[in-house]
């Protein structure tokens with residue numbers, strides 16, 4: 001199993017975007033972690049699987065139909081030979097592409113209403129156990145201690161080597177943020193760490209980040225910065241500012257998506273413009289991946305055409 005482990009992603013200095021933003025910009029390229037281009041989910045799920053005594057026979061988890069978490073797990077199950085059973089919700093525009101990918105990876109799935117997620121997971125777990133197949137349930141988004149600890153370990157190493165003044169990234173269910181914050185806090189002098197919410201308002205999102213930071217060993221009296229003013233009204237919605245940030249990135253050869261990294265980059269853009277991040281600061285933009293979210297519409301267009309021919 002060791003030889004199957006994911007290699008570490010690089011940190012790159014980005015000269016032309018440094019000039020555009022007026023800071024010294026480093027990018028941690030978790031988008032370059034292997035297919036399915038899901039970035040941080042690859043790191044979190046790898047860590048979760050590695051924390052188990054042996055690979056499970058079947059993994060059950062839940063997420064949106066277009067979820068990077070579910071896609072990544074389906075991919076790993078196909079690669080490593082365990083079954084994946086997904087409890088999905090929320091039919092969206094790119095659903096046919098997302099579902100056809102899950103199908104081709106051999107994952108099974110149920111599509112349910114949000115209130116049926118927990119009962120469906122329970123029912124499937126009972127069915128598998130009854131059939132003598134031990135299920136392992138992973139919480140949605142891979143919000144687990146192992147994921148937070150994996151991010152802490154990479155963060156302390158990355159921050160010690162890159163010594164940024166500021167670290168900024170997209171924050172969702174909390175393990176990435178909690179882990180990066182705990183890792184950064186272990187380095188002297190520790191940088192300012194800014195998690196940019198892509199979905200939840202602070203009152204809902206902050207407790208999950210705090211929980212993950214505790215898992216990763218951050219003392220409870222240490223501050224966490226979870227900014228919810230760049231979330232554009234919620235998950236999957238994108239403002240003009242976010243879309244401009246996405247085009248700015250692509251026009252300088254940094255691929256970004258409108259669901260996750262575009263919001264974090266829009267925040268970085270706004271904070272450098274307002275002076276809240278001082279000119280000349282050394283900024284580490286932690287690219288959390290998610291490029292499928294930028295590419296899926298193209299894939300859907302192709303797939304839709306094939307269907308209708």
Ligand SMILES: *Cc1c(COP(=O)(O)O)cnc(C)c1O
Nearest residue numbers: 172173174175176260288289290
């Ligand atoms: C899930 C995801 C995030 C958020 O990670 P959390 O650990 O849930 O906070 C950020 N970026 C991308 C690309 C993601 O898929």
